[in-house]
Amino acid sequence: MTQGTARVLSGPPAAAALLDEARRRAGRLPAVPHLALVRVGEDPASVSYVRGKAKKAAEVGLSSHVHALPDTTTQADLLALIDQLNADPAVSGILVQLPLPAHLDPAPALLAVHPAKDVDGLHPANTGALWNGHPGLRPCTPAGIMALLAHHGVPVRGVRAVVVGRSALVGRPLAGLLLNADATVTLAHGATPDLGQVTREADLLIVAAGQAHLITPDMIKPGATVVDVGINRVPTEDGKGRLTGDVHPGAAQVAGALTPVPGGVGPMTVAQLLMNTVIAAERQHDQLLTSEVPGEHVR
Numbered sequence: 001m002t003q004g005t006a007r008v009l010s011g012p013p014a015a016a017a018l019l020d021e022a023r024r025r026a027g028r029l030p031a032v033p034h035l036a037l038v039r040v041g042e043d044p045a046s047v048s049y050v051r052g053k054a055k056k057a058a059e060v061g062l063s064s065h066v067h068a069l070p071d072t073t074t075q076a077d078l079l080a081l082i083d084q085l086n087a088d089p090a091v092s093g094i095l096v097q098l099p100l101p102a103h104l105d106p107a108p109a110l111l112a113v114h115p116a117k118d119v120d121g122l123h124p125a126n127t128g129a130l131w132n133g134h135p136g137l138r139p140c141t142p143a144g145i146m147a148l149l150a151h152h153g154v155p156v157r158g159v160r161a162v163v164v165g166r167s168a169l170v171g172r173p174l175a176g177l178l179l180n181a182d183a184t185v186t187l188a189h190g191a192t193p194d195l196g197q198v199t200r201e202a203d204l205l206i207v208a209a210g211q212a213h214l215i216t217p218d219m220i221k222p223g224a225t226v227v228d229v230g231i232n233r234v235p236t237e238d239g240k241g242r243l244t245g246d247v248h249p250g251a252a253q254v255a256g257a258l259t260p261v262p263g264g265v266g267p268m269t270v271a272q273l274l275m276n277t278v279i280a281a282e283r284q285h286d287q288l289l290t291s292e293v294p295g296e297h298v299r
């Protein structure tokens with residue numbers, strides 16, 4: 001078996017295509033779609049992600065507002081804000097940035113977001129729709145990964161896919177999307193014995209474990225497509241630190257195609273969030289139009 005250098009599955013061009021579509025579809029709506037970004041506390045990564053999301057929203061012609069709540073926010077304060085955003089017809093989408101400070105329970109907050117405005121796709125109504133193969137809003141990172149694969153012409157139908165990580169945000173919903181796209185799916189996690197034996201089965205290996213360089217070259221089937229979701233900050237000599245993925249850099253010598261970190265899945269997550277905001281606004285608009293027809297209930 002000759003070894004080469006994996007094809008790079010770059011995020012920014014695929015994200016640009018998704019953002020173009022979001023911009024085009026937003027422009028067809030009578031009102032500018034609006035994204036409400038809810039952040040509690042000052043976790044530096046969350047501050048930076050939310051800022052990035054708001055900036056990109058403006059670039060595609062969406063309006064957004066960052067609701068920055070103090071660390072002292074109570075569960076009741078948070079739920080009251082979500083209720084207010086649910087009731088506001090000008091708000092198309094609501095995102096509650098995770099993780100929340102330790103004194104707040106994320107589950108009630110995610111349940112409180114109206115499913116039609118749940119652009120993170122984390123409400124049980126949307127996760128249920130995903131697992132049943134029904135329409136609904138899909139979680140941004142998993143949906144962004146599917147768009148990235150499609151953009152680069154990576155087949156999913158009929159392939160052996162292994163997902164490492166089972167979080168509600170990434171691994172679980174990704175397994176559902178891969179299944180809906182007719183992959184044969186294995187979901188591995190922290191209690192999986194001999195992880196390498198499982199990952200070596202994969203033609204498509206997607207890693208979302210949050211462990212820097214967990215996946216070493218020997219754990220990859222030669223020629224496989226590897227998607228690295230991990231964002232790990234590692235210290236550098238200049239003290240600034242840098243981002244690295246869950247996949248060891250040596251994987252490029254074994255894999256057939258590989259996503260970089262940064263510049264792979266991250267930009268897709270943000271682009272998909274804005275696409276989801278446009279989809280939510282479109283459906284809310286359709287709903288309004290149909291509800292204007294007296295006596296007719298078509299949806």
Ligand SMILES: NC(=O)C1=CN([C@@H]2O[C@H](COP(=O)(O)OP(=O)(O)OC[C@H]3O[C@@H](n4cnc5c(N)ncnc54)[C@H](OP(=O)(O)O)[C@@H]3O)[C@@H](O)[C@H]2O)C=CC1
Nearest residue numbers: 165166167170189190191208209210229230231265266269
């Ligand atoms: N690029 C992007 O847009 C995004 C990137 N991320 C990044 O992706 C990574 C994962 O995020 P998230 O899913 O939220 O993380 P979580 O910490 O919520 O979940 C991690 C998952 O990985 C599993 N895991 C951890 N260590 C191992 C191991 N040694 N072997 C096998 N499985 C393991 C855990 O297993 P168990 O369940 O058994 O504990 C768990 O299911 C992080 O680095 C995060 O920063 C997240 C969201 C978006």
Ligand SMILES: Nc1nc(=O)c2c([nH]1)NC[C@@H]1CN(c3ccc(C(=O)N[C@@H](CCC(=O)O)C(=O)O)cc3)C=[N+]21
Nearest residue numbers: 049096097098099120140231262263264265266267269
């Ligand atoms: N409710 C909720 N929804 C989320 O979607 C969500 C969340 N909470 N909490 C945290 C994770 C993480 N996340 C990322 C978004 C963008 C990049 C991103 O743009 N990354 C760039 C690099 C950014 C940098 O340089 O710092 C890249 O990979 O190229 C990464 C990670 C969304 N998340």
